[in-house]
Amino acid sequence: MTDPKNFEAPDLQAIRTAAERIRPYAHRTPVLTCSSLNKMTGSELFFKCENLQKVGAFKFRGAANTVFSLSENEVAGGVATHSSGNHAQALALAARLRGIPAHIVMPENSPKVKVAAVRDYGARIVFCPPTQRDREQTLEKVVAETGATFIHPYDNLRIIAGQGTCALELLDQVPGLQIVMAPVGGGGLLSGTALSCAHLDPKIRVFAAEPKGADDAFRSIRDGRIYPSENPQTIADGLRTSLGTRTFPIIRRYVERIVTVEEQSIVAAMRHIWERMKILVEPSAAVPFAAVLEGDFQTRGRRIGIILSGGNVDLDTLPWL
Amino acid sequence: MTDPKNFEAPDLQAIRTAAERIRPYAHRTPVLTCSSLNKMTGSELFFKCENLQKVGAFKFRGAANTVFSLSENEVAGGVATHSSGNHAQALALAARLRGIPAHIVMPENSPKVKVAAVRDYGARIVFCPPTQRDREQTLEKVVAETGATFIHPYDNLRIIAGQGTCALELLDQVPGLQIVMAPVGGGGLLSGTALSCAHLDPKIRVFAAEPKGADDAFRSIRDGRIYPSENPQTIADGLRTSLGTRTFPIIRRYVERIVTVEEQSIVAAMRHIWERMKILVEPSAAVPFAAVLEGDFQTRGRRIGIILSGGNVDLDTLPWL
Numbered sequence: 001m002t003d004p005k006n007f008e009a010p011d012l013q014a015i016r017t018a019a020e021r022i023r024p025y026a027h028r029t030p031v032l033t034c035s036s037l038n039k040m041t042g043s044e045l046f047f048k049c050e051n052l053q054k055v056g057a058f059k060f061r062g063a064a065n066t067v068f069s070l071s072e073n074e075v076a077g078g079v080a081t082h083s084s085g086n087h088a089q090a091l092a093l094a095a096r097l098r099g100i101p102a103h104i105v106m107p108e109n110s111p112k113v114k115v116a117a118v119r120d121y122g123a124r125i126v127f128c129p130p131t132q133r134d135r136e137q138t139l140e141k142v143v144a145e146t147g148a149t150f151i152h153p154y155d156n157l158r159i160i161a162g163q164g165t166c167a168l169e170l171l172d173q174v175p176g177l178q179i180v181m182a183p184v185g186g187g188g189l190l191s192g193t194a195l196s197c198a199h200l201d202p203k204i205r206v207f208a209a210e211p212k213g214a215d216d217a218f219r220s221i222r223d224g225r226i227y228p229s230e231n232p233q234t235i236a237d238g239l240r241t242s243l244g245t246r247t248f249p250i251i252r253r254y255v256e257r258i259v260t261v262e263e264q265s266i267v268a269a270m271r272h273i274w275e276r277m278k279i280l281v282e283p284s285a286a287v288p289f290a291a292v293l294e295g296d297f298q299t300r301g302r303r304i305g306i307i308l309s310g311g312n313v314d315l316d317t318l319p320w321l
Numbered sequence: 322m323t324d325p326k327n328f329e330a331p332d333l334q335a336i337r338t339a340a341e342r343i344r345p346y347a348h349r350t351p352v353l354t355c356s357s358l359n360k361m362t363g364s365e366l367f368f369k370c371e372n373l374q375k376v377g378a379f380k381f382r383g384a385a386n387t388v389f390s391l392s393e394n395e396v397a398g399g400v401a402t403h404s405s406g407n408h409a410q411a412l413a414l415a416a417r418l419r420g421i422p423a424h425i426v427m428p429e430n431s432p433k434v435k436v437a438a439v440r441d442y443g444a445r446i447v448f449c450p451p452t453q454r455d456r457e458q459t460l461e462k463v464v465a466e467t468g469a470t471f472i473h474p475y476d477n478l479r480i481i482a483g484q485g486t487c488a489l490e491l492l493d494q495v496p497g498l499q500i501v502m503a504p505v506g507g508g509g510l511l512s513g514t515a516l517s518c519a520h521l522d523p524k525i526r527v528f529a530a531e532p533k534g535a536d537d538a539f540r541s542i543r544d545g546r547i548y549p550s551e552n553p554q555t556i557a558d559g560l561r562t563s564l565g566t567r568t569f570p571i572i573r574r575y576v577e578r579i580v581t582v583e584e585q586s587i588v589a590a591m592r593h594i595w596e597r598m599k600i601l602v603e604p605s606a607a608v609p610f611a612a613v614l615e616g617d618f619q620t621r622g623r624r625i626g627i628i629l630s631g632g633n634v635d636l637d638t639l640p641w642l
Contacts, residue, residue, distance in 0.1 A: 030351045032373065036441075051599045052353065120357075271636065278372045278601040278632035311599035315592065321637065 007249035010161035012199035015192070018065040018158075019165040025064050025097055026165075029053050031173045031305075036276045041292050042300040046177065047273075048170045051281050051311025055089040055121075057238075058166050058189055058309050059153070063090035065162030066151050067098050075100045077147025082128075082135040084110040085238060086310055087153035092121035103148050105139045113314060154188030155244025164192030170305050171200050180305040181288035184208040184217045184258060185239035187247030189309060194254035208251070208258040209291040211236050211266060217243050218258040221251060235319055236266055238284030238310065259297060265290035267319045273308070280311040283319065328570035331482035333520035336513070339386040339479075340486040346385050346418055347486075350374050352494045352626075357597045362613050363621040367498065368594075369491045372602050372632025376410040376442075378559075379487050379510055379630050380474070384411035386483030387472050388419050396421045398468025403449075403456040405431040406559060407631055408474035413442035424469050426459045434635060475509030476565025485513030491626050492521050501626040502609035505529040505538045505579060506560035508568030510630060515575035529572070529579040530612040532557050532587060538564050539579040542572060556640055557587055559605030559631065580618060586611035588640045594629070601632040604640065 010018075029049045037045055050058035067079060078101030081091050088104045095102035102123040106115060107130035118125055128138035143150055152159065166189070167180060180197050184190040190208050197204040210217050214232035220243050229242040243251065251258075270286035272293075273279065285308045292299050292306070331339075350370045358366055371379035388400060399422030402412050409425045416423035423444040427436060428451035439446055449459035464471055473480065487510070488501060501518050505511040511529050518525040531538050535553035541564050550563040564572065572579075591607035593614075594600065606629045613620050613627070 035375075054356075056599055274601060274636060278377055280595060280599040280601065315596060315639070316642065318636070318639075321642070 008157060008246070009191070009195055009250050010157055010164060014161045015164040015168055015196055015199070018161040019168055021068050022061055022064040022162065022165060025054070025094070026061055027053050028169055031170065032277060032279070034277045037272065040272070043292065044303045045292070046170070046174045046303070046305045047277065048166060048305060048307045049279065050166060051279060051285060051308050055086060055093055056310055056312045057086035057090065058163060058307070059086040059090035060093060061165050062159035062162030062188055062192075063087065063094040063151065064097070065165070066156065066158040067091070067094035067100070069158055070149060074149050077149065078102060079151050080139060080142050080146065080148035081105070081151050081153060082139045083153055084114060086312060088114070088118050088123070089121060091151055092118050092123035096122045101146070101148070103142045103146055105135055105142060107135065111314065152244070154186035154241070155246045157246060159188050160192045160195070160246060160250070162192070163189045164196045166307060167193040167196035168200070170307070171196065174305060176303055177204055177305045178302045179205045179207055179299070180307070181207045181209060181291065182307045183236070183239055183284050183287040183309055184210050184251070185284065186241040187217065187243045187251050189307065190255060191247040191250035193307060194250060198254045205256045206254060207291070207297065208255050209288040210258055210260050211239055211287060212260045212262055214240050215260045217251070218260050220248060221255070221258055224252070234266070235263060236284040236287055238282065239287065257297065259291040261287060261290040261294055265294050269293055271320050279308070280313060281308050282310045282313045285309040285311065329478060329567070330512070330516055330571050331478055331485060335482045336485040336489055336517055336520070339482040340489055342389050343382055343385040343483065343486060346375070346415070347382055348374050349490055352491065353598060353600070355598045358593065361593070364613065365624045366613070367491070367495045367624070367626045368598065369487060369626060369628045370600065371487060372600060372606060372629050376407060376414055377631055377633045378407035378411065379484055379628070380407040380411035381414060382486050383480035383483030383509055383513075384408065384415040384472065385418070386486070387477065387479040388412070388415035388421070390479055391470060395470050398470065399423060400472050401460060401463050401467065401469035402426070402472050402474060403460045404474055405435060407633060409435070409439045409444070410442060412472055413439050413444035417443045422467070422469070424463045424467055426456055426463060428456065432635065473565070475507035475562070476567045478567060480509050481513045481516070481567060481571070483513070484510045485517045487628060488514040488517035489521070491628070492517065495626060497624055498525055498626045499623045500526050500528055500620070501628070502528045502530060502612065503628045504557070504560055504605050504608040504630055505531050505572070506605065507562040508538065508564045508572050510628065511576060512568040512571035514628060515571060519575045526577045527575060528612070528618065529576050530609040531579055531581050532560055532608060533581045533583055535561050536581045538572070539581050541569060542576070542579055545573070555587070556584060557605040557608055559603065560608065578618065580612040582608060582611040582615055586615050590614055592641055600629075601634060602629050603631045603634045606630040606632065
């Protein structure tokens with residue numbers, strides 16, 4: 001499983017097909033630039049705004065690609081997942097668009113706003129105690145009862161192909177990028193991004209960014225084995241998961257480096273983006289720009305594409321207040 | 322001065338020339354849509370994102386058009402204005418881009434963040450006591466000393482032509498609009514918007530929106546005379562000014578109606594835009610959407626363009642906290 005020479009990954013055609021498949025449903029998100037952030041960093045930054053994607057996150061790309069590529073038979077019982085985050089909303093919306101049920105297992109302590117959002121998209125919510133074990137057991141039960149197809153949030157080739165459509169667009173929108181950056185949690189976005197760059201322009205260097213307090217991906221790649229994410233300590237709630245057996249070898253093969261950043265840099269990066277670019281990003285989305293701010297690798301004078309992964313935040317509790 | 326039959330206004334050519342003139346400097350801002358806000362209102366809303374414009378507000382359009390259309394002679398002493406808001410930043414940046422001095426008179430109690438922004442754009446700041454009279458007198462003194470050309474924030478035909486470029490773009494980006502809405506303070510954006518719509522597609526109905534607590538424009542148009550804005554009570558700090566002799570007759574002639582809205586609707590509209598669209602807008606920019614939410618005119622089923630005028634907010638004091 002951890003042999004980088006022998007793994008499955010979507011090819012360029014699979015990612016292009018995903019892009020065609022989700023086109024009627026997903027936004028082609030804009031790329032924004034900001035002269036004050038360029039000046040601050042000495043780089044040319046191109047921000048791919050997945051915070052402006054449907055459901056406010058890139059997750060809709062993978063969910064839509066997966067839901068719309070399943071056969072009639074496979075979706076007869078609907079789809080199911082466990083998630084308290086953006087994947088839950090993404091899968092709920094994709095299922096509604098296809099007209100099939102979505103069963104979402106959520107921890108009973110999930111923020112009310114997230115529960116309401118999933119419900120708004122028409123999904124059935126099944127609550128469970130807030131442990132990983134309970135989430136998995138409840139999901140198994142739901143799948144057994146309903147015949148739903150389980151859609152993993154990232155360790156799934158269709159999900160990865162869907163997330164890869166984001167970099168496909170970015171490279172079409174901005175010629176001549178030298179570096180492309182994405183945050184890494186479970187690695188769905190990162191592996192899709194790395195594949196699209198490798199297929200389209202192998203000279204592009206792909207960098208990932210991760211909180212120091214949740215650096216399991218950094219350690220996993222360094223040591224060549226998947227470490228579970230244990231007791232992660234970060235405000236970037238989307239990046240607390242561990243790599244999967246699908247995403248690990250792709251990242252190992254195609255990502256040049258995983259940069260880890262301090263919490264205070266994440267908050268500073270998030271606030272800079274809000275203040276200067278006038279867009280909302282969630283903490284996870286600010287992690288790559290935090291890495292640019294920390295300056296631990298050469299960014300000056302470079303054309304850098306940065307994927308802003310999402311914008312779902314609780315407006316009542318901002319991290320700088 | 323208040324005879325609507327006899328007034329000067331930029332023609333279509335003047336607005337098109339302004340668009341050409343500012344193209345190298347200004348963003349062609351994106352138009353965003355949001356299915357949840359459409360669902361909430363039963364309309365098709367197209368948001369023209371001037372919060373993503375340079376300096377975070379439409380004001381840069383007018384300032385850039387004016388600064389770059391002045392003769393060498395006219396700019397020999399630089400440009401000057403009094404403003405504590407977005408016009409100050411816009412004029413400062415436009416002047417820096419042309420390589421001429423900008424002298425900005427600001428009340429000594431201006432928020433530090435606004436003073437810092439104007440200084441960052443390289444302008445010279447002259448502080449004055451925080452009254453209208455002191456602002457005007459200080460400005461006169463600055464102009465006398467420096468020979469700078471005074472650039473009024475809205476009551477200026479070049480400013481109006483510049484602001485008109487925003488609707489020019491919007492109508493190019495979104496065909497078939499039935500209604501276009503803008504907020505009204507001094508009326509620069511509104512008169513430019515109304516002119517572009519009237520010139521390009523006179524069937525489009527132009528609606529303005531204004532806080533009830535600062536309804537001088539509403540009363541001015543109703544009674545056919547310019548009322549000064551006295552002791553305005555609104556969170557929408559960009560809309561506390563009164564109409565000018567240039568903007569009043571244009572608005573009187575081309576704007577169908579000025580809708581006034583409650584403060585609580587402005588805060589609700591602002592929060593909805595942040596939460597659902599993932600973009601920052603300042604209270605003034607949320608006023609037209611507040612009018613749609615209040616539902617005092619027919620919006621259901623209509624294709625409505627809404628100009629989000631700016632996104633400059635203090636992130637430490639959000640109105641819902």
